[in-house]
Amino acid sequence: MTKKSFPTLNRLLQMAVILVAFMNDNAFADGEAWPKEITLGYQKYGPLIILKSTGELEKRLQDKGVSVKWAEFQFGPPMLEALNANKLDFAVTGETPPVFAQAAKGSPLVYVANEPASPQGEGLVVKADSEIKSVVDLKGKKIATAKGSNAHYFLIQALAKAGLTLNDIEVAYLAPADARAALERGDVAAWSIWDYFYAAAEVQLATRTLTDGTGIVNNHAFYTSRREFVEKYPELIEIVLEAVRKTDAWVKNNPAEAAEKLAVHVGVDANILEKALRRSSYGSAHLTAEVVAAQQKIADTLLDIKLLPKVIEVEDAVWQSKDK
Structure with missing residues (x-):
């Protein structure tokens, strides 16, 4: 082998090392593109529980090696x-919990x-034979609602529209099942609640x-999701949202x-669930x-009524998807 050939050989060796490193880096990146598991939080109503029942998301993620936990x-x-607490990767709630x-x-x-607005999916209800005829009549009465829920905020705003505040009533913070039982027993005068519990009460x-x-x-x-999760797995989040949109269209x-x-x-x-579904709106999209x-x-x-502990900027928590 001549002296002139050594530089060429060295360059080939260097290129081989770079190529191996590149392939290893890509292999690592591919492995990081998909987690082993995604955990979704859902309630007994709405598109997510239907998506869960179809197994559609599991099918879409099978070839990615991602298992789905509910x-x-x-x-x-x-x-x-x-x-x-990092125990969920994806969740669906009403407007106030976030x-x-x-x-x-x-x-x-x-x-x-x-999802689009569905104002008819919340109601402030009393027993049919109650002497209470309007929201104004709730002054001094005990009203049940779930603390921090969308129905909690709805109650605040319904009272405000009638010229009342939370200070004008007694609030019983109860989970839906307990609130329903309390209304049935007469322990509370009214119940602020969302569908499907609202439709069931009706x-x-x-x-x-x-x-x-x-x-x-x-x-x-x-x-909603976690910032670290969406930044690490944006393609996975889009797959989940695509599955939700498909479910939305079918339910609609x-x-x-x-x-x-x-x-x-x-x-x-x-018949209860259909009543609730027909007054809901469907068509999930990125936030406008x-x-x-x-x-x-x-x-x-x-914040103004001192229920929120500090100032927050909602915009700071909005995921800026590349597909927007």
């Missing part, structure tokens, strides 16, 4: 406590999408609605069939400036 919650605040969750110290919560408890959310609240549903076009499917998994009569502003109004309102 965690059920009765309502939003404890679900987002789990999200903040505001409280974002105010928690070191919260990793980010908004990734929302059908099964012979209640009367003082007001629903129309003209009072938007009642958006929000899909097939409410009766969706109610039958839900009934099997929820243990609630299909208008939706962010509406969430900021909730945060500011809760």
